[in-house]
Amino acid sequence: MSNRTHAAMAIWRARTIRTAGDRSFLVYMVFMVALVAIAPVGRAVWLSAVSPGGLAVLASPAAPNIAALIVAVLWACALLLGRDRGAVIRPPFLTHALATSDRPRTEAFRGPLLRSGGLVTAACTITAGFVGASLAQHALTDLLGVISFMSVGAFVGVIATVLWLAGQVFPRPAISVAVALLAFGALTAAVPGLQAFTPWGWAGLAYPSNSNPPAPVALTGLTVAVVAATPWLMSRLRLNAMTVQAARWHSATTHATGMDFGAAATIYQGRPHIRRRTRAVRLRGQLAWIFFIRDAIGATRTPGRLIVGVLALIAGGVILAFAFAPAAPGWLLGAAAGLAVFVGLGPVSDGIRHAAVVSADFPLYGISDEQLMLRHAIFPLIVTVIVLLAATVVCSLIIGTSPGAAIAGALSLGLLGLVVRIVNALKGPLPPILLTPIPTAMGDPMAAVRMAWALDGLLLAALVGTSAALAVGAPLLLLTAAGIVIGSGIFRWRSRR
Amino acid sequence: MIDVDRVGVSLGDVTLLAPVSVVVGRGEALIVRGRNGTGKSTLLRVLAGARKPTAGTVRIGDAVVDGRDRDFRRRVSVMIGLPPMAPDLTVFDHVMLVAATWVDREEAEGLSQSVIAELGLKRLGERFPHELSSGQTQLFGLALVLARPFEVLIVDEPEQRLDPGHIESVISVLRARRDRGATLVVATHSVALADGLADRTIYLETAA
Numbered sequence: 155m156s157n158r159t160h161a162a163m164a165i166w167r168a169r170t171i172r173t174a175g176d177r178s179f180l181v182y183m184v185f186m187v188a189l190v191a192i193a194p195v196g197r198a199v200w201l202s203a204v205s206p207g208g209l210a211v212l213a214s215p216a217a218p219n220i221a222a223l224i225v226a227v228l229w230a231c232a233l234l235l236g237r238d239r240g241a242v243i244r245p246p247f248l249t250h251a252l253a254t255s256d257r258p259r260t261e262a263f264r265g266p267l268l269r270s271g272g273l274v275t276a277a278c279t280i281t282a283g284f285v286g287a288s289l290a291q292h293a294l295t296d297l298l299g300v301i302s303f304m305s306v307g308a309f310v311g312v313i314a315t316v317l318w319l320a321g322q323v324f325p326r327p328a329i330s331v332a333v334a335l336l337a338f339g340a341l342t343a344a345v346p347g348l349q350a351f352t353p354w355g356w357a358g359l360a361y362p363s364n365s366n367p368p369a370p371v372a373l374t375g376l377t378v379a380v381v382a383a384t385p386w387l388m389s390r391l392r393l394n395a396m397t398v399q400a401a402r403w404h405s406a407t408t409h410a411t412g413m414d415f416g417a418a419a420t421i422y423q424g425r426p427h428i429r430r431r432t433r434a435v436r437l438r439g440q441l442a443w444i445f446f447i448r449d450a451i452g453a454t455r456t457p458g459r460l461i462v463g464v465l466a467l468i469a470g471g472v473i474l475a476f477a478f479a480p481a482a483p484g485w486l487l488g489a490a491a492g493l494a495v496f497v498g499l500g501p502v503s504d505g506i507r508h509a510a511v512v513s514a515d516f517p518l519y520g521i522s523d524e525q526l527m528l529r530h531a532i533f534p535l536i537v538t539v540i541v542l543l544a545a546t547v548v549c550s551l552i553i554g555t556s557p558g559a560a561i562a563g564a565l566s567l568g569l570l571g572l573v574v575r576i577v578n579a580l581k582g583p584l585p586p587i588l589l590t591p592i593p594t595a596m597g598d599p600m601a602a603v604r605m606a607w608a609l610d611g612l613l614l615a616a617l618v619g620t621s622a623a624l625a626v627g628a629p630l631l632l633l634t635a636a637g638i639v640i641g642s643g644i645f646r647w648r649s650r651r
Numbered sequence: 652m653i654d655v656d657r658v659g660v661s662l663g664d665v666t667l668l669a670p671v672s673v674v675v676g677r678g679e680a681l682i683v684r685g686r687n688g689t690g691k692s693t694l695l696r697v698l699a700g701a702r703k704p705t706a707g708t709v710r711i712g713d714a715v716v717d718g719r720d721r722d723f724r725r726r727v728s729v730m731i732g733l734p735p736m737a738p739d740l741t742v743f744d745h746v747m748l749v750a751a752t753w754v755d756r757e758e759a760e761g762l763s764q765s766v767i768a769e770l771g772l773k774r775l776g777e778r779f780p781h782e783l784s785s786g787q788t789q790l791f792g793l794a795l796v797l798a799r800p801f802e803v804l805i806v807d808e809p810e811q812r813l814d815p816g817h818i819e820s821v822i823s824v825l826r827a828r829r830d831r832g833a834t835l836v837v838a839t840h841s842v843a844l845a846d847g848l849a850d851r852t853i854y855l856e857t858a859a
Contacts (some may be wrong), residue, residue: 224777339727392694403714423738425738425779426738426739426779427779430741430777431779433743433744433747433778434739434740434744434748435747435751436746437747437751437756437759437760438756441751441752442750444751448744448748452737452739452740455739455779456739504737504738504739505737508735508737511735513736516699516701516718516729516730516731516733516734517724517727517728517729518734518735518749518795519748519749519752519753519797520749520752520753520754521723521752522670522721589655599843604832618836
């Protein structure tokens with residue numbers, strides 16, 4: 155970093171000088187979060203990795219193929235992520251100041267790239283270390299194998315970082331390259347003979363139980379090549395794209411800091427751009443039909459979101475079917491299904507969110523707020539019920555469980571999941587009373603309450619999913635969950651203005 | 652038509668709107684003027700039933716204003732700020748949907764087409780809200796509150812973000828509504844809009 159860039163960064167950092175007390179508190183907070191939140195999760199992951207079930211997965215013959223597929227998916231995701239939130243992001247003002255200066259991009263934006271790369275590379279290396287160590291625990295590999303696989307993980311992380319940057323520099327080609335990566339990744343997983351000819355396949359060949367010495371060497375060569383291309387890529391970062399990304403990221407982090415995760419997610423929500431000439435409002439039939447068609451065509455105007463939504467609903471149905479399998483952890487799978495359905499409902503419930511906003515504003519439509527909400531609920535309800543039922547029934551038949559209970563569970567989950575979406579749409583801003591500190595000997599519990607408020611949609615979705623999965627054995631739980639969700643909806647509806 | 656009787660709004664010791672009285676007849680346009688902070692938007696919110704006055708009463712027709720009353724919602728169209736817009740609908744879809752919920756199908760098509768034409772939005776009909784400029788968004792907002800039948804129209808600063816040419820369009824659109832018998836209440840800083848529309852003007856004094 156030149157003296158001028160260094161001086162600019164020093165001025166920027168001097169805006170917020172932290173006292174020694176502030177720094178100590180920060181260190182304390184990071185330590186406590188690591189101790190309370192991260193360490194138990196890490197321990198749980200480690201224990202499941204070394205458990206007989208975990209070992210069966212990690213040491214299975216299919217594991218190298220799956221590892222190759224995961225690497226291809228990771229790289230495709232890195233490319234796609236770069237389109238919206240690149241690897242090189244600084245605060246908006248700093249981005250503008252540095253990008254319009256005569257300082258080369260490689261110098262002015264090296265820091266964010268190194269930080270992004272460090273994060274991804276560390277995550278990949280640690281994941282590879284977990285896999286290698288759990289295999290070594292059962293003498294399925296040796297220390298050298300673990301270290302070798304960790305280095306492969308690091309190379310995969312470095313390549314992912316450069317692809318992340320490439321997605322930021324070339325947002326349009328990134329889509330087709332990512333789709334190609336996914337397709338070839340799936341092909342490689344299906345035809346293991348192709349592994350030797352694909353970079354993601356090299357990661358599979360380097361799997362500890364499948365040790366293949368040339369594979370890490372090939373990945374090393376590829377890593378060196380992509381790192382060498384980094385300055386060229388950085389020099390092609392465009393000012394406009396960087397400032398737009400910086401502004402969006404700044405807004406999203408501001409909302410997230412204020413625990414308004416919905417607003418933060420909306421900033422990255424895909425905007426409609428196709429089918430503008432297809433009339434969404436067709437004046438035929440009842441108003442309910444007009445609203446159904448309007449919501450359906452509206453959803454197809456962001457096809458990417460719609461596809462993700464339908465896939466999430468399918469995933470929800472499949473997980474729910476597994477939750478009804480004998481000896482399956484029904485509550486856990488049910489919660490996962492609830493979360494998947496909540497995510498899947500997002501792209502098909504734009505109308506519900508619009509109705510919620512309209513209901514808190516001056517009258518716009520010639521029908522009551524209740525009627526507006528009900529009519530906007532028709533499309534997501536039909537889509538959710540059809541997709542969930544189809545996925546659940548098909549999966550139940552495949553795994554050989556009785557579809558009867560799963561159908562009842564899918565119907566409950568679809569209906570209550572939609573109510574959760576309505577409750578979430580009516581949320582409004584953080585109630586000021588939740589900002590009141592309540593000092594206790596154990597600390598301030600209001601922080602946890604605020605977090606629960608911020609994540610209430612996800613928590614309610616998990617509750618609904620669990621209750622739907624356990625509905626046969628514990629119908630009271632389903633009724634209680636329904637009461638909580640519907641009660642929350644009525645309360646928020648009445649206090650919406 | 653509208654009877655504002657010594658209406659005032661206070662928040663504790665802070666006066667948001669000093670007491671004001673005015674009567675507006677059917678088919679008249681009331682222009683509300685005053686410097687920033689004198690309570691123009693607050694008065695409009697009271698008239699729209701979105702805020703209860705701390706003093707005085709407002710009647711529209713024979714009834715005391717109630718923003719949740721079904722009949723009131725049917726008679727009064729309001730634009731204070733921008734109306735909510737659905738991100739997945741085009742300009743034309745929006746206007747058509749609003750119209751379709753107020754009038755029968757045949758009339759809705761004609762009403763939405765005419766409002767869009769009056770406000771010069773025809774070439775923007777296939778755009779989504781995020782593709783409009785701030786001035787175009789203002790016109791679009793006006794189109795939404797005009798695409799329905801109403802007896803009273805309450806609009807806060809319709810000239811915002813508009814160039815002089817578009818302000819003239821807005822004046823002629825609002826004048827046409829007034830000439831058809833609608834009662835208008837418009838808060839504005841625009842001299843052109845006030846001169847072009849006013850049957851009656853009130854100047855609000857400093858609230859505090």
